[in-house]
Amino acid sequence: MLENEYYPQKTEKKWVEFWDKNKTYKTYDDSDKPKYYALSMFPYPSGKLHMGHVRNYTITDVIARFKRAMGYNVLHPMGWDSFGMPAENAAIQHGANPKKWTLDNIEYMKKQLKMLGLSVDWDREVATCKEDYYKWTQKLFIELFKKGLAYKKEAPVNWCEKCATVLANEQVIDGKCWRCDSEVTKKNLSQWFLKITDYAEVLLDDLDKLKGWGDNVKTMQANWIGKSYGTILKFKVKEIEGLEIPVFTTRPDTAYGITYLVVAPEYKDIEKLTTKENLEAVHNYRENAKKMSEIERQSTERIKTGVPLGTHIINPFTGRVCPIWAADYALADYGTGAVMAVPAHDSRDFDFATKYNLPIIQVIDGEGYDPNKVFEDPGVLVNSGEFTGIDNETAKKKITEYAEKMGFGHSKVQYRLRDWLISRQRYWGAPIPVVYCEKCGVQPVREEDLPIQLPTDVDFSVQGKSPITTSKTFQNAVCPICGAPAVRETDTMDTFICSSWYYLRYADAKNDKKPFCKELVNKWLPVDQYVGGIEHAILHLLYSRFFTKALRDIGLLDFDEPFKNLLTQGMVLKDGSKMSKSKGNTVDPDEIFANYGADTARLFIISDSPPARDFDWSDAGVEGCYKYLCRVYRLYSKFQDKIKLEYNLPETVDKKAEDLIREVHLSISKITSDIENEFQFNTVVSKYRELTNAIYDYIKDEETINYDVLSFALVTLLKLISPVAVFMSEEIYQTLGGVGSIHEQKWPVADMTKTKQNNILLIVQVNGKIRDKIETTAGQTNDELTKLAMNSEKTKQFMDGKTVVKTIVVPDKIVNIVVK
């Protein structure tokens, strides 16, 4: 029996157990149905769910349930991005064991996710920190290493003092650490990199294939990859025979205006290029640049500084001798680390030349040219020898061609993207599976020795080095080639490596022979719908695309993009700003579950705003959704003895039954298309409410209710609402005597022949302005409708004394009379 009022607290837990016991959401690999892979970005097990999680997983879950009802074999898995700093910080601060801390959090959050009512196949759960997962992360690293895509080199790298580790470029946001927000400095270290730059071109080109991704994300990735077309020009050094400095420029058309050359302070040949008199000054400048934080160094506000090296280059176009300077506005790791300076046509060079009194030579002329200002607009070449008079776009090509012919240059495509620095001097990550042998050099460990397990005899309180290095045994290894004693690598991998392939593991989560079997990943992938936060627009999404392409080239899979459709959901706000602990405006999902039930939370979080937009949480909104669910529940409670799951719609029905039947079919149609069209759940919820209102209208006069018609409406509503109100719909379905689960039922199909209206409201316009609305029968001819409009008294007064020029008719909708 359904009770008089709805008490989610009493029922929800029961259904979690019911679905667990019956394996309602288990996914089988062998099925005749078409596959559908719905995936949420997996959470970091921080301890408790927040509303951002609730929104993310609810959206994906509703999609998964809808697709299941539509007849798809749906893969909807969940896991844990469970390596990373917070576990280690807990160890440092409270002496916790990172593993236990993490696994406890997972246990708690898993319970919460079940309470949220997710239709996840938990048999495929993965946790990146578990040995049965990171064993395969290590294996994939070795594959990349063998393919030449993982390498070690010494380079200036981003260093976060607070986290005591290096960071990838993508993890430095505005010169600060992405995790702890403290300032990042450069350090020269020997580190492991993945050669993502080998894939720059294809990562950029394939963005075009991703029709199901938003332009915002694609643009962010394109900007990050940063392709630019330019020219390499090589300059002979006057003082040193045989030494050349190549530069990269996107403005070869300004080559006649070069007045000096700049190398980055870290430039490899800088000492060779410095005369004895200048050595000390250059050395000091260089040391100073090293100490500077990235924020300071990259600030465009800062007044540019530099020191002359004392040597010169010869401009091959003009023969002009130009001094070489070291200045930190040149970046060591972009292009060649050296730039040609054309102060007349580059604002940075202009600032620098003005400060140090270097000559400024105009070589482009155009509208608005002012000798006292920099001129960066297009124009026509002047002072440029045989190229004078040519427009600058053409000149770019001609000058490059000339340089190529003369042997001192060539065109070049340059990317902004840098290789991915993956070493971390931290404990809680997957150890990089290599050893260093004095004789054989860097060697990956043998596959049968995987996983290289994290040591447990470590001291987390050490400072300035990784806790792993305090293990007494970890570093002692044997060379896999010669068997001699070797030293084990103590760095762990960036956790973004672990999350770059987890979506593949779900396809074959239990495999203990390899990361995944090719057949199964090819079957399930690519992910049909990926849902997650915009904050991963570059980091995780770019890395994952790279991984997929690299693994395809290694031969482990056969597709080249992992995520076919991407939905970046908006943030959950409260009182207009992002929920955060520091602002104290968070809402605890547990409390909402306890007070209103998970169905209320699910319904509320998908209503009001479309998924991609930010969503403002309000207590009144929650209350409103709870009341709506109660209103729905009361319908079933009131008529529970009359509702038939198997009903027979009568051949002929009265007008009000006909209206209700029409509304049901319209609702099915609208809800289905709104879900299919970009998951517009907010309008789906509106339609639930409209249908509910229509049913309430129908039952007003109890005498005239046809219970087959009512059953049709109520059973259909139950199915339509079941992906959202997962608990309540199951409770009602089971009470009505349903077999199996409501969540195994087919999605209703709209009969569009039943949605036709007999009566329409004809809008009559004069010169485009509405003058009358006439109720009339549908399906009349244009002439009939025009006549009707012309005869309207209201319309006539607006046509008085004027001639009708023409009339436009939109059948069953509008007649517009144009008068003069």
Added chain:
RNA sequence: GCCCUGGUGGUGAAAUCGGUAGACACGUUGGACUUAAAAUCCAAUGAGGCUAAUACCCUCGUGCCGGUUCAAGUCCGGCCCAGGGCACCA
């Protein structure tokens, strides 16, 4: 500076192809039920004008200016504002 996304009532937002702007809610106001409250149900709710009237009717109204069209929230051109991304990338 470059790029992306958005701008509609008091609020969240709807509006297939250009065809009734404001669906559905929240909030507010009034009413019914009740000893009372809660819950529930009903009604009104863009702005301004006309009016005895909350009736009828009229005017205006989707960031701003202009254009195309019988008709523009929707299409075109030019701006403004907000949010986000990138940025000493040569």
